[in-house]
Amino acid sequence: MAKSNDEQFKNVIAHAKEYGFVFQSSEIYDGLSAVYDYGQLGAELKNNIKTYWWKSMVQMNENIVGIDSAIFMHPKVWKASGHVDGFNDPMIDNKDSKKRYRADQLLEDRIEKYKKDGKTEKAEKLQTAMDDALKSEDLSGLKTLIEEHEIACPVSGTRNWTEVRQFNLMFSTQFGAMAEGSDVVYLRPETA
Template sequence: MANQEDLLKKIISHAKEYGFVFQSSEIYDGLSAVYDYAQNGSELKKNIRDYWWKAMVQMHENIVGIDSAIFMHPKVWKASGHVDAFNDPMIDNKDSKKRYRADVLVEDFMAKIEGKIDKEVEKAKKRFGDSFDEQQFRETNPRVLANIEKIEGIKSRLYPAMDNDDMEGIKSLIEDLGIVCPMSGSRNWTEVRQFNLMFSTQMGSTAEGASEIYLRPETAQGIFVNYLNVQKTGRMKIPFGIAQTGKAFRNEIVARQFIFRMREFEQMEMQFFVRPGEEMKWFEYWKEARMNWHTSMGIPAEKFRFHDHDKLAHYANAAADIEFDFPMGFKELEGIHSRT
């Protein structure tokens, strides 16, 4: 953990010293989790965005791009479920005064158990050499099986609690697992409560007549509400895709990992529309295509991995993340979801 933190500090220092990323409003002590891309950082970001746009839009005859507005009618976010359900479970440690996503604390705990499994596998690989059968080892080794059982037991409590907004159940799970605060090492937790991630503001010429609207927390809804407009004017036939890049805003609970978790950030997103029954074929196609895109930039393949979702959204029948080995470990870089 200390080595990871040291590496991240070096990256942050390098990014500032060489003109890639500055703390926003630094002369006024900065603004938490808000950063400015400097002269070199803005060029690097533009190059990546242009490379993505070329690969996702210009190289495909059946994918087009749009640029939708940041502000949308509030009914869009009500209909999409964001107003009522775009929440994360929040918990504070009373000693460190640090705030965490309660579900992430549990997921990180499971990741440590998975790390123990990986260590057992690596030791066995070295011991048995070319004759090693990893699948058989995972299915028969008592220590591996015991750790898998632990993980499944945790999932059987976490996911139903998340689905049912059972904050007490999540708090109880954290306590039963003996999860400690990474900063203070204590188990002195507050209650878990829901926290909506959307930023709101007022639109109108007077304060009395102003209506509440939201800064978009994602770019996908701008694609969905323009589906028919694009399909009709572009005479698009299924399967086809709509892509866009642009700013999104989230009032993140935990925003302490440099530009990995920011409150204002840029998304690159493409929604690909297919016929019912063909979604899994295209899901596998885009998984492979997107991984190839990432590795095409010269980054070693071992820095990436797929993480299949155990818990699916109500609208999905499959979901996978492409994760990157950041200084703080493997974290989501891109999501590929099959919506039904």
């Protein structure tokens, strides 16, 4: 009997924890969700992958040079690039399952279902409405589309949704010795 993907994933995680590849960060204090510390084998594996990547991507190419830049960047860099204002996702929570989803992803999944079921016109209308709502940043319009198309939470099966909110994906922190006199800086997005 074949194991489900969830069962296989749980087995991989259990193996990684048991053999010292990863440990949940701050585990003795209930841990942090999705934050892990590398154990003795995990640190070795990570370093081997990093070394292999560096050799194959940088050292073996004559026209590429490597740099190792700071993790903190001045906020003007991210303002100018549009990251601070535009690096966000419309998110919606299901009140019953307590799971958070990208609103546009839920709608895209429904569009794919309509296409699979041969409801091409319905899929096209929903795609246009979603694109318009995203362009105009109409968050309530996204929720209305989710409700009109009776999209249920994949986990709980209910349609008990919160409002759609924009979640900024940039990690900010304060740079300085004292909070009130500190400057806001952002971590590079690829490190978040």
